[in-house]
Amino acid sequence: MNPSDLTKLLDNVRTGKTTVKNALDRLKHLPFEDVAYAHIDHHRSLRHGMPEVIYCEGKTVEQIAGITKRMLKAGSDILATRASDAAYRAIKKLDKRAIYHKASRAIVVQHTVKTLTKGVIAVLTAGTSDIPVAEEAAVTAAALGSAVHTVYDVGVAGIHRILSKKDVLDGARVIVVVAGMDGALPSVVGGLVDKPVIAVPTSVGYGAGFQGLAPLLTMLNSCASGIAVMNIDNGFGAGVLAHRINLIGE
Amino acid sequence: MNPSDLTKLLDNVRTGKTTVKNALDRLKHLPFEDVAYAHIDHHRSLRHGMPEVIYCEGKTVEQIAGITKRMLKAGSDILATRASDAAYRAIKKLDKRAIYHKASRAIVVQHTVKTLTKGVIAVLTAGTSDIPVAEEAAVTAAALGSAVHTVYDVGVAGIHRILSKKDVLDGARVIVVVAGMDGALPSVVGGLVDKPVIAVPTSVGYGAGFQGLAPLLTMLNSCASGIAVMNIDNGFGAGVLAHRINLIGE
Amino acid sequence: MNPSDLTKLLDNVRTGKTTVKNALDRLKHLPFEDVAYAHIDHHRSLRHGMPEVIYCEGKTVEQIAGITKRMLKAGSDILATRASDAAYRAIKKLDKRAIYHKASRAIVVQHTVKTLTKGVIAVLTAGTSDIPVAEEAAVTAAALGSAVHTVYDVGVAGIHRILSKKDVLDGARVIVVVAGMDGALPSVVGGLVDKPVIAVPTSVGYGAGFQGLAPLLTMLNSCASGIAVMNIDNGFGAGVLAHRINLIGE
């Protein structure tokens, strides 16, 4: 029930078209409905060209295709994360514009070409094995409309690599740092800049890495201040957050 | 050594005021110093009225007073976190303007009154026991120059409490959510807004809370996207990051 | 040895048909046997139309079919949990009435249609991936004789979803809440009602979810009081407990 519906209802009460009792009946469950309405509204404002997101892990190709079909019909752009090749082929059949970002296993369908933000999100990785997670962050942010600059394999064991990327760090508005194993890169980056740094631990590594626990703890305990941490391998979340921060400056 | 210093030095070499040998002496450690210089420079830009931060945990009152003295002499503002009453009294002796924020155990000394940002940082807590950590975030962000709006005790077990604060959520540019026990508040807040949300787990609780591990994991696994997490009880870090994000919109 | 057997034995002693020595021999191991008897008796009262439960995980199809056959012959209804398609086909051969609940992987065989309780158990999930566990709870409770109302995908990241289900919450006698990832839904539900809430963490999620550890800790630390927690993915246990609580009001 939106404001104009409410006005209409009150007008009807005023003119006697609706009894007070009937109006009361419609209004008394309002709290819950209205929150829903508010939420949908907020969603709408969110969605000026924003893609709908489908997390594909654990969904069958049929389910993914079904959801996609419904969303495309509703005019939404699509971002499907952790999607298999098969999922891509199914979506490609539904819409020729579908693009598969193989490294990140993300599928994007856009109805119109989007103007990207002026502000740039830098996405860095420590190693080459961290790239899929970084790509998920980059593709997500780009699909939401952010300009993205990726720099890979600049881990701290060769410290000159990140130091030589000063221009990238200087040119970015917000920085996503993806690292597995020792997860040390965000601490170094956090000490070089005074911008928001989003750290994403990856499950890359073995033994006492415990599937990403080691870099997760490293990042939470970073001696550089102003670093926030995402769940292990959560490139998507990092992309969303980086985009939201980036939008503040547009 | 900033660009204008360098220019001056080179000018002096050109005009003969400085010999090549003397200039060389000053420049020969430049590679490393220069990184330092870059860093100092970046620090300087950081420090237009920015406070120096002293983490007091594990330092003696004498050490804290010593560092403060040196910094005050250098003209810096001071932010001392996790400071005891005794530390406060020692700093108060050094500078009458020192203010002790008891709840957050933070001491602030400012040479001049600062103009706050137009953008507002909202700092929320789930319970009343989370307030000290939230206050650390709030005092930190304010000391750095951000306008802060705090709303406490709006945990999800009384969901109407956070829902009734829609105006606060709407009015903020970035939101810090502090919660112990189940750590569920950031997920709810993250679902109500499309702004950056910084989640801070606290060590509040008992038993299987494991000194903050439970809310830490909750927040890392939030089903709302775009939430980043700080270390347990790290209000300071949240304040710094929130301020950095807030600055993007100024 | 039931009461009438005992009476008969004592009568035989009284009338001399049995010597004291013989009676003593039969009675001297009574403690243990009798507990067994008590237990069986209690079991009997438990089983007025109650199904026998077969946990299929780790059993071969042959074993499952064998147990089912014996139980059906004994007149028992059957509830087989975590059953494969193959197990279903084997049981279907034994009894045409067998029904396979695919989502929960549960098989039910009932000799007669059961009258359900007047009291209703609400079973909620935070996400769609939590549905299999919720279905296990729902099918279990229903097989035991409880009326069940399921509401899925009402997680806290879209808080309006659970708020719009006030009538379901109001209409239930006991509520089972199933959630993975951040496991925050039970806290919100627990704050909206003053009824027993049974929380079931699921292994849904990734990274720092640690196969259900994150929502398990969240739920144990819920800031809403009166919430009890089951093992990870233990829909069956939740169904049994909810039914037992529900029966109190019949």
Added chain:
Amino acid sequence: MNPSDLTKLLDNVRTGKTTVKNALDRLKHLPFEDVAYAHIDHHRSLRHGMPEVIYCEGKTVEQIAGITKRMLKAGSDILATRASDAAYRAIKKLDKRAIYHKASRAIVVQHTVKTLTKGVIAVLTAGTSDIPVAEEAAVTAAALGSAVHTVYDVGVAGIHRILSKKDVLDGARVIVVVAGMDGALPSVVGGLVDKPVIAVPTSVGYGAGFQGLAPLLTMLNSCASGIAVMNIDNGFGAGVLAHRINLIGE
């Protein structure tokens, strides 16, 4: 805004005393307010003679006394948990009827004597060191209005002890089982009855007990079905839940 307020507002619209615009203004923030209202309403129904609960851990005596004073003035009964002797003396000064349950460190103030439920909650402990947690559950349930029967020190290492309490188990509507160390008692009790069993692990023990982790895991993995688990040492939560279950049968 309650139903009669709403009726009045609509009547005013109908009769022209309030313009549609003014009514709209009052209604448009309804969603949030109304949830709050609903909640307060639900709270009210909750509070027919229900005590207000104060969790004293981490609060100063002054804070506890302040909260108590306000609540007593509002006519509420009081249940203060994890309260020190000093807290008790402060509350005693405010109201002579205050009673201190030393074992559970709980304070109760009741304005009138309450009629207890007909249904009984049994509270059992495995050892004598588990008694404080059990007492917290018992005092809580009693303060809420439930009849409680406590049986202590009936752990499984002397299995005859719990077996000899068959009458207590038979006479109860819901059973709270408190145990530290191996946490095995709930499994045995759960196998003897077909009633709801609430298991509470305690931090009693040493070494590989890991402050209650061992019994917590034991209880979550109970091989008896229908057992739900509370946080470590959470006697209060167990008391609330047991009371809620007990009320279903009244």
Added chain:
Amino acid sequence: MNPSDLTKLLDNVRTGKTTVKNALDRLKHLPFEDVAYAHIDHHRSLRHGMPEVIYCEGKTVEQIAGITKRMLKAGSDILATRASDAAYRAIKKLDKRAIYHKASRAIVVQHTVKTLTKGVIAVLTAGTSDIPVAEEAAVTAAALGSAVHTVYDVGVAGIHRILSKKDVLDGARVIVVVAGMDGALPSVVGGLVDKPVIAVPTSVGYGAGFQGLAPLLTMLNSCASGIAVMNIDNGFGAGVLAHRINLIGE
């Protein structure tokens, strides 16, 4: 109810002194009572000169003295573990024969001098800091009646130390090995003998020892077969088990 009681009851039924109904009444609760009886009986056989054990941790001196008094009156010997100096002085007042084993913090009161077993229990420690736990094992086993041979500070970092104790290993019937830090001694001992080895991890150490978790895991994973493990610091349990094994050979 012992066999002769039962015979008497059946005789009374036979002769008509007791009605069948009365006998039935007495017998129908037998299961529970009888288990208790069996247990008490077994206890009795256990207690020919066996001490009663009081675990003092968490008990007040008054409680300890009270329990001791009652037991001494009942003629029992006393073994009080983890007892403070104060507890010792209180027990000493009750009985002059009380002996305080300071290293193990155990108090023993014996009414008569006991003949020790012919079989010997060897108790070894890796380091000197493990001695208190070893002493608890030794004092416990001795108080139960076993001959004990202790050898301390023979850890594997000086492998010749344990090798030079071949005679002790050869002369023992069962071996208790107490070790903190790396917990490696039981593996070496287990490889040198073909006797039962009981390993007790201690909380000695620091850092990644995690209060005994490290040696606990070491011992559970011993590459020597036939080693069983006790809880961290559980010298008492090791003493009881070693004595029980030792008794088999008497």
Added chain:
Amino acid sequence: MNPSDLTKLLDNVRTGKTTVKNALDRLKHLPFEDVAYAHIDHHRSLRHGMPEVIYCEGKTVEQIAGITKRMLKAGSDILATRASDAAYRAIKKLDKRAIYHKASRAIVVQHTVKTLTKGVIAVLTAGTSDIPVAEEAAVTAAALGSAVHTVYDVGVAGIHRILSKKDVLDGARVIVVVAGMDGALPSVVGGLVDKPVIAVPTSVGYGAGFQGLAPLLTMLNSCASGIAVMNIDNGFGAGVLAHRINLIGE
């Protein structure tokens, strides 16, 4: 080289049958070999008909067959644990007497029928899924020469089951208790007897059972004294230890 071999060698030196140089060659590695010799000697005493043990996990069928062949040639009996069907067929080819214990996946080859001990080892399980581990213990102990009595599926959730096995408990010299899930059975058994109890946790269960961690902790924290614990699923170790304890009474 045993004492009589040594004597013979020295005799040969004395009588000139062996030159000093030859004797020296045999003896010169003695220090270390002698430890080996002691070890081998002890092995020999161990091996009056004792089988050689092959842990098959991670070995190829060829490797297993190779080791078996060599051992059979040396006259040893064979016990191969965690063996596949294929390993069995390979060994069967080598020796027709090979027997495959399917439940425990153990293969036994014995040259002569062994006289079993008079003392009996009782092996109990809580559930049916614990049987493979229990069988490994039973087959191991039997292969070493112990009489074994197995009783399965007597978990504490049906407490009458273990109580009805009093005769088994009474008749055993040492008791192995195998349990997964809550791991509570050893505590109950430990309270019923005053014999050595060896507890073996199994990885049976799911969720918060954490692959056997839950029952492992339960058993380490048993409130019954005199219980020692083996590694998760370590039936072989339990069998060896039980046999060693059993031998003490022969």
Added chain:
Amino acid sequence: MNPSDLTKLLDNVRTGKTTVKNALDRLKHLPFEDVAYAHIDHHRSLRHGMPEVIYCEGKTVEQIAGITKRMLKAGSDILATRASDAAYRAIKKLDKRAIYHKASRAIVVQHTVKTLTKGVIAVLTAGTSDIPVAEEAAVTAAALGSAVHTVYDVGVAGIHRILSKKDVLDGARVIVVVAGMDGALPSVVGGLVDKPVIAVPTSVGYGAGFQGLAPLLTMLNSCASGIAVMNIDNGFGAGVLAHRINLIGE
């Protein structure tokens, strides 16, 4: 940019050959470039005949072959770790000199035969299952140019085995000890020598070994001093470190 370059630049400024602005441009990016340069230089000195290392886990055969091709062209020797058979065949096609070390799954390609160090690295394992990790260490160290002596299956459960290898321990300059399960071997070795000992835990074992956590903790807590620990299964790292230590003595 070395001192003489700097002097030249300053001279040019002095004489007017270079403008101040141009000099400033060259100097302002100095820090980053210089570090990079230093690093490259250091790399060069590192690579006199040193192999390039390819970690094959998670790389496709095509990727591995591609990297190898480029490196061979550049004249580098190759060390490919954790390589599959397929990777070997692909590299063999590129260069006939490729050798596959099957146990360690390492491939080595060397352009010329290398003179090994005079100092020897001893690599020991506790069991046979630890050999692959030990071989990775041995092959790595050898490929780097160190002489290596391997001794396998000398675990502490048969202590004579390591004692009989005194000559190996005496002859080595640095010792790598690889062990799974209880991880006790490094403590014993560390007590026998006063040389650097590098301990490598392996994921060998089961149950409470937790994939190598148990030996990792054992080794970190070794009661022998002077032992350092590598990540679980990190034979490669141990080989590199051992070689670096070994080089100190050449």
Added chain:
Amino acid sequence: MNPSDLTKLLDNVRTGKTTVKNALDRLKHLPFEDVAYAHIDHHRSLRHGMPEVIYCEGKTVEQIAGITKRMLKAGSDILATRASDAAYRAIKKLDKRAIYHKASRAIVVQHTVKTLTKGVIAVLTAGTSDIPVAEEAAVTAAALGSAVHTVYDVGVAGIHRILSKKDVLDGARVIVVVAGMDGALPSVVGGLVDKPVIAVPTSVGYGAGFQGLAPLLTMLNSCASGIAVMNIDNGFGAGVLAHRINLIGE
């Protein structure tokens, strides 16, 4: 007993000077004695001027003084670690030359001034709170005879700090890196040098640092190769190992 002793013994047997029985007696305890002897020998070579080490944690001042007295009498130098002020005063009384290193809480007593090694051990810390652990390493290595160069507070959050210490890194033979919180410094150092790096995690930090677990895991997972890790806060062990490595180059 060396080969020539053995030859003599055998000769005596051959010639009848020694009976076979006497020879047998001398030979049968050989293994153990010999190992012990070898060990003592090796100890002797170890102790040319080496200090005896006393780990003071958990020892009383009396015990420490007692041990020291005995050792001083034996002519040993003393290194007492984790020593209190009181321990120092007690040792000072025994020997005026005692020096207390307050930061590391280590006491050193040396009979003669030692010539230090030509090779230098660099000891670095990330922060100022890591200094006590670093000092323990430095004092230990120095007491053993190594030249030590300490550089503190060069953590990665200000990367220029470690980069500006290139000369220290270049001048050292082995490097000890001490770090708490994120533990990232060893990875950076490991990438800058090709020397042995010993990483020591400290318990400095809070929250998800878990008393040193976070930096421990970081270091074990370092992406720079050739780094070995010590137990948390184990400065002593690092000092010993660094010295042993340093000696190789003397």
